[in-house]
Amino acid sequence: MGTDTGDGDDWSDGGDDWEDGADGVGTDGFEWSVEDLPLSGDVEATLERIEWVGDLLDEAVPIPGTDYRIGLDPLLGIVPVGGDAIATVISLYIIGEAARVGVSKSTIAVMIGLVLTDAIVGSIPVLGTLFDAVWKANKWNVSLLKRELDA
DSSP: OOBOOSSSOTTBOSOOTTTBOTTSOBGGGOOOOGGGSSOOSOHHHHHHHHHHHHHHHHSSEEOTTSSOEEOHHHHHHTSTTHHHHHHHHHHHHHHHHHHHTTOOHHHHHHHHHHHHHHHHHHTSTTHHHHHHHHOOHHHHHHHHHHHHHHO
16 A cells, blocks of 8 residues: 655556556546456457346346246336346447447437437336336347448
């Protein structure tokens, strides 16, 4: 842990990790990019992860007696207030991965719109849960990502 030196730099421990980064940029000019996040793997591994997340949120549970599937998104929507927030945060993971692999800003904007629609309408009691069962924003976002990577 750092020590208080009394000079306003409360976390200085003698090292220069915080004063100068590896690229020489100090804390006043701290720079980072999405590529710096600790997400590993190549594009194929990324696709596998986001497909898994999309399936989990939108199609993980078969409805008995039908060919229809729902995911955790509508199930989480049953939990008042926090359930939809949790589903939205998980949905944003797919968008973050899409940005990391270089999907265009316009596609990212469409993906955000799909998730925002899911979050807003999905937060309406009862109707929102039914909407979440039909509106499969995460599967659509995975498809958008794959389509752009294939192009």
